Amino acid sequence: MHDPVLLSESISFLLTDPGGIYVDCTLGGGGHLNCLMEELNNEARVIAIDKDETVMNQTRSRFINKPNITFVYDDFKNLSHILSQNNVAAVDGILIDLGVSSFQLDESSRGFSYHNEATLDMRMDLNQELDAKYIVNHYSEQQLSQLIFTYGEERFARTIARNIAAYRAIKEIETTLELAEIIKSSIPARYKRDKHPARKTFQALRIVVNGEMDSLNQVLPQTIEGLKSGGRLCIITFHSLEDRIVKQFYQQRALECICPPGMPVCTCNHQAELKIITRKPVIPKDEEINNNPRARSAKLRVAERR
C-alpha cells in the first residue's frame, strides 16, 4: 500500500463544499481520494487523474461502488482539456501530490528502485518512448552531470557522469543494479553511510524521464482557470525545486499590484488571483515521518482562488 502523505492536513484544507467538484491530479494508490470521498456527499463529483495506466486500473478497482468518480488516464499538464472533456467549467478543489507512489517503487519491473534488479525504465506512462536506459546511454557526460546535479542535488554528479560515460564506452548500461554499482563506485566511502548512494541520481533520472518539472510548470496556470472563486489548490512537493516553483507561483499570483517599484501610486489595476492560505509550508509531524520515511521531505502549500 502507498502511505498517503500529509493526509488529514491536505484534505481538510482542500474541502470547502461536501457536495462540490474536486480534482485529484495524482490518484496513485487512492489514499487521498479515499479520505476525500469519506467527507463528500452524493452530490459531489471527483475527477481522478494519473498518467500511469497500470496504477490507475489497480486503484480504480477499489472504487467500483463510487459512480461519482471519473477516472482519467492522462498527464495533469492537460488539466484544462480534461475539465472541458468532462463538461466541468470550474471546481472547488484541486489536489496535486507529486512524485511516485509506492506501487511504482515496489514493482521492481518498473525500474524505479535501486534495490531491485530490473531494466532501467522509470516511466510512469508506459506509452511514452523516453526511458532511463536511453538517457543514461545517450545523453552526453555533461548533460548527465547537469541533470544529476540539478534534479538530484548530488554533489558527486560530475564523477558519477564521468563513470557512467566510461562504463558505457565498453558496454551499454542496462539495469538498475548495474547503474547503482557505477554510482556507488563514484561516491567516497564516508558519504555512503546514511542513505543509499544511488538515491539522488535515481531521483534525478526519474524527474527527467517523466518531465516532472515541465508538467508542474504547465499545470499551475491551468489550476487558476479551473478553480471557482473560493476553491482551494493543495500541492504536496518532495523536492526543493518543486517547492520553489509552487511557492513563487503562489506569490506572483497573490500580488495585489505589479507596478514597477518606486511608483508613487498604483496604476496597474492588477487583481490578485490567489490568496495564500499557508504562509509557511505545512510539513509532516515527527510521528508521520517515523511511520513513513517518504514523508520526510514533504511540504504542503495551499492557496485559494479569489
Ligand SMILES: C[S@@+](CC[C@H](N)C(=O)[O-])C[C@H]1O[C@@H](n2cnc3c(N)ncnc32)[C@H](O)[C@@H]1O
Ligand atoms: C505520490 S503518488 C500519489 C499518491 C496518492 N495521493 C495516494 O494517496 O495514494 C503520485 C502519483 O501521481 C502520478 N503522477 C505523477 N506525475 C503525474 C502527471 N504529470 N500526470 C498525471 N499523473 C502523475 C504518478 O503516476 C503516481 O501514481
